[in-house]
Amino acid sequence: MAQQRSVLLVDDSKFARLLVKTFISSNYADWLIDEAEDANKAFEMVDGKSYDYLFLDFNMPGMDGLELGENLRPRFPDAVIALLTANIQQEIQAKAESIGINFLAKPPTEEKICAFIAAQEAAK
Amino acid sequence: MIDLTELEHDTISELINIGVGRAASSLSEMVEQPVELTVPGITFVERFSDTELAKAPTEVVSAVSQTFNGPFKGEAMLVFPEERSLELVRSLLKVDVPLDTLTDLEQEALMEVGNIILNACLGSISNVLGEPINCSMPSFRKRETRSLLDAEGSNTTGNSKPVLMILHVQFMLRHNDIDGYVLFVMDLNSIQMLRELVRRFLANSLG
Numbered sequence: 001m002a003q004q005r006s007v008l009l010v011d012d013s014k015f016a017r018l019l020v021k022t023f024i025s026s027n028y029a030d031w032l033i034d035e036a037e038d039a040n041k042a043f044e045m046v047d048g049k050s051y052d053y054l055f056l057d058f059n060m061p062g063m064d065g066l067e068l069g070e071n072l073r074p075r076f077p078d079a080v081i082a083l084l085t086a087n088i089q090q091e092i093q094a095k096a097e098s099i100g101i102n103f104l105a106k107p108p109t110e111e112k113i114c115a116f117i118a119a120q121e122a123a124k
Numbered sequence: 125m126i127d128l129t130e131l132e133h134d135t136i137s138e139l140i141n142i143g144v145g146r147a148a149s150s151l152s153e154m155v156e157q158p159v160e161l162t163v164p165g166i167t168f169v170e171r172f173s174d175t176e177l178a179k180a181p182t183e184v185v186s187a188v189s190q191t192f193n194g195p196f197k198g199e200a201m202l203v204f205p206e207e208r209s210l211e212l213v214r215s216l217l218k219v220d221v222p223l224d225t226l227t228d229l230e231q232e233a234l235m236e237v238g239n240i241i242l243n244a245c246l247g248s249i250s251n252v253l254g255e256p257i258n259c260s261m262p263s264f265r266k267r268e269t270r271s272l273l274d275a276e277g278s279n280t281t282g283n284s285k286p287v288l289m290i291l292h293v294q295f296m297l298r299h300n301d302i303d304g305y306v307l308f309v310m311d312l313n314s315i316q317m318l319r320e321l322v323r324r325f326l327a328n329s330l331g
Binding site: 015 | 146232233243247251257259261
C-alpha cells in the first residue's frame, strides 16, 4: 500500500479542483488534499506546511502557475510539482521543464492523473 | 472582402482543423465518447447576424469566451444550446452529484470545458505557426444568438466598420445529443496578420 501523501491543488476553477481531487481520493483514499484558488492562497497554505505533490494551473488571476512553480521549486526540492494546464503551447512546456517542474495537459482524467502519480511513487 | 488564395484558405482551414481536432480529443477524453466534427467553415461578414450561425436569432445559447492576443488577436468562443448544458456537465462529472450541486457547478464546469477546448485550439495553432498566443481568462455568457458577440471588451468595437472573419466548426456528442460550435472572430488587421503568417508558414514548408 502506498504511503500517505499530501497534495495541494492550485487552480482558480473549482470544477477543475473537484475533478482532480475526486480522481486522487478514489485511488488514494487516505491522502490529504488541500486546495487553493490562486497563488496567494497557495503561499498561505505552504507557510509552515509541506506537500508531497503540488498541481498548479497556469492561467490564474494574479501570479501564473509557472511563476508560482518557480517560487515553490526551491522551497520544496523533494516535492513533485506539476503544471496541470489547458495551455499546451510548446513555449509553456519548455518553460516548465526549464524550472524543473512536470507538465500535464488538461483535461485531467483519472487515468492520466493516477498514471502520473504511480510513476512518481515508483521513482521515489 | 478579403482575398485569400485557395491555398491560404485551405491552410487556415487546416490549422483550425488541427486545433479543433486536438480540442475534440480533449472533449472526448472528458466525456468518454466520440466527438464528431464538421469541416471548418470560414466566412467574412460585417455583422455576426449575417452568418448562418445566427439563423435562429432568439435561441438562447451558453457560451464560453476567451480573448487571445499575439501576432493576431480576437475572440474564441465555445457555444452550445442552453438547455443541453446541464447534460454536458453531467457527462463530464463521472461522480454522482445531487442536482443542486450540479446546477451550482454548471457555470464553473462549462468555463473549465471552454478553457480546455479553446486553449487546445489556440495552442495547437500557435505551435504550428511557432508564434506564442496569450489567452485571457475564460468568461461565461448566456444570451440570445443574435447578441452573442455584443460583448463588453469584444474586439469588434472601434471607429471603422469591422470586418469579421468567422471560423466555425460544429461538434456533436451523439450519445448525449449535444451539439455546439467553436467560433473564432478576428478583425481585419488580425486577419491580414494571420494571412501573412500563413504565407510565411507555407513558404517555409514548401521550401
